[in-house]
Amino acid sequence: MSVKQQIIRQFSFGLDEKSGSALEPYILALEQSGDPGLISELAQLRSKLHLNTSPEFLQLSQAALRKVNDKSMSESFRLQQLSLIELLPYEVKSDVLFQCLSNTEPLKLQENALRQLSKYNEQEIGKKIVDIWNELSPQTRRYASDLLLYVETHHDALLTGLENGQINIGEMNFDLERRRTLLWWTDNEETKRRAEKLFTDSGVTNRKEAIDQMKPALALNGSVLDGANVFENICSNCHIFGKTGNEVGPTLTEIGRKSKETNLHDILDPNAGVDTKYINHRLETNDGVVHLGIVSNETDENITIKKPGGESVTIYKSNIKEFRSLGTSLMMEGLENSITHQEMADLLAFLQSGVE
Template sequence: PRPPALHNASLSDLVALLEHPNGWHRDTASRLLFERADRKAVPGLERLARRSRSELGRMHALWALEGLGSLSDEVLARGLGDPSPVVREQAIRLAELHRVDGGLSSKLWSGLAPLAHDPNLDVRRQLAWTLSLVNNRGKAPVLRELLLSSEAGQGLIPPALNALGEEAVPLLEELLTPGGPVATNANALPALMGLTRMISTRHRPPEVEALAARLAGLEPSTTSVTLLGEMASGLHRAGGRLMPHRDDPGPELSRHYSKAVELAERGGGDPAAIEAQVAALRLLGFMPFAIGGGRIAAALEATRPARVQRAALEALTTVQVPEAAGAVLNRWEKVDRGLRSDLLTWLLRRRPWTESLLDALDRGGVARTELSAEHVQRLRASTDPLIESRVGTLFGPPRAGSRQEVVNQFLPALALASDAGRGRKVYEQRCAGCHRVAGAGRAIGPDFESVRSMGKEKLLTNILDPNREVAPAYLAYNAETRSGDSVTGLLLAEGAEAVTLRTTDGLEVKLSRSQIKTLSPSGISLMPEGLEQGMSPQELADLLEFISSGR
């Protein structure tokens, strides 16, 4: 049936329709009330906001009153205390529009502040975001309650930290008071981590110095190691250092470094032990390599929990010294095989590490077959004559001929009988590192769900000749830093202060503009050529069937 013509409806009828069970009726009535701008509807809307049995009706009544410029603080305050979380959440949003010089009236503030204890997480999450716009006195205690709640980790910490502003340092001091929340409240650590990260990243020297002294003065523990790791990471992102003189931590920090070494060496597979190792490895990445390097390399071994191995890899991304490559390569046989591809990518970031990798390839410590086509392509792209010569000796000259010849060579695969089950195995071996499908794999290149409808011939061409058509979102960028790092990845974000690249190992690398020496598009896809090497036409046919069928 055709929808009713509401444009001739009376004001009272439009108000009544705000609690209609059909969404079209409610939305249309809201629009018409706004367009008519007739304040004669106000009494009816206020009655609806107070008495409607429909939570959606009460919510629409509040917004309709606001649209007419007639939503009083009294009615809005009642909305903040409404039995329905849907209405309370929307009333919080409406309160943002009732600020005067950044603050709320005492009536609205007295209705807003108690919502820090609201049983509904969405209500508290909206409260946290709204408080970033409100400057009422007494805001800090409300944010403290949100940060220390048991559900703070479910989306409350970022908006609450954003709302704290200049209150961040006093709150951190309060939380670190001996015998205070950090000792008695299990929820205090995530809040402290967020506060430490926030203060470190904004990098105001007086705040940073006070924070460093406060953390260094703590008793060495998993908590102190965790917070110092957060501080070191935040300072690193801001272009600073936890230790201005990297090789001299001083007596206070040395106590915590010793604790980090102890936690990293202690091992263990229970959740608490794993978290302690992860925290220790994060801090070890910012310690003098002579102290922490061996422990980081040991954490890469296959006998360690997967989360610990990944933390060790992330710790290596902060290391710059030449001897780091040797520490990893000397343990290569013990390193988990699932981590080796990412480590090879890491080794290609700096020239001295690349030379160490080539040495390992020469003596057989690393098998040439462990390098993917993408790794070999990056090696061949080196402009260093010595590296270019060594790569040519190890892998031979680049294959001659155009990519179209390769495509033509594999076109018969389109006529072969194929099996999606076998194709999944090819995907797991060759594609899962960069492409997701049905929730599996990494989201670096296009999700296979988005290319399934291309047809097998188009897919074959894109796989074998990835540079024929490159979407801007998948163009590889090369960044060289002033410290000698080389990072290749997709350009995720580019701003006046920093650039973020996503590398083929799935890491997001944020570089401040002051760190970058050069940044330029490579002109080619992040997906390498040569993926057909070692692949039979039958394997390609099976892979195409898997991608096309989605099974």
């Protein structure tokens, strides 16, 4: 942003619409500069002062619609073009904004397109975002989740996506404040009713039956030594505990402070409260090679996938055929089918032992 733009933005904070008629001649003079950034900032000032949009800005913004998605142009130029369409009506620019959400687009372009979309209350916005949820990049999905949660118009689309499995509940990072947005901080009783079926004020539990079936393990005496073997055979492919394992999922440094009940829940229901950093993704390259794992790094040029076992692979975005979230934790559900009550008791004993 140029110095002139910054001055205009700061200057506009102290103005109201009563200042419009007095300032318009000076705004007109500045618009003759032909500077796109300056004309864009002046358009924001015109909007605040309830002045008509200038012909210069209309001309620039109409041209910008054709340039925003031109991948041959630089990121900074495309971001400037995106800012030039900010005051256009939603129906005029919606297709352009959703094209910006492709996971091969620069991250800033995706973020700014979502910021513009968040200013509108059209219900189709939430529905479209849910439909393309799995194709959004991990960083963009964080902004998209805020749009779905904090713009009440989109609550129906969010809840429908959760109910239908289009969005995994663990991906939404439903901490207490986010849960209460749907449970208590809304006046819509239907939203509250639907949210209560998905989670409570105290937390999220998806696999109650599996947890209930494994509860007898809590009453058994566990062997720390045998539990170390269970950990090495089952858990060490993705977790580090002490000097054992591979750092793919979370390192289990603090796990010994948790109760056996909490650890049992976390092991059997990994998708209830999964950190979004550990959501599993599927990436297919143009030559048909498929990689599964978590996204450990993403830039505008490439994506790094860390696989179970600790191997990392970096793929240029230009070589990606398909990239999508699988919507679940890298830690798979169903461990209860391959472990006995005694083995679970041993594993829990080992994790609480402090042996590292």
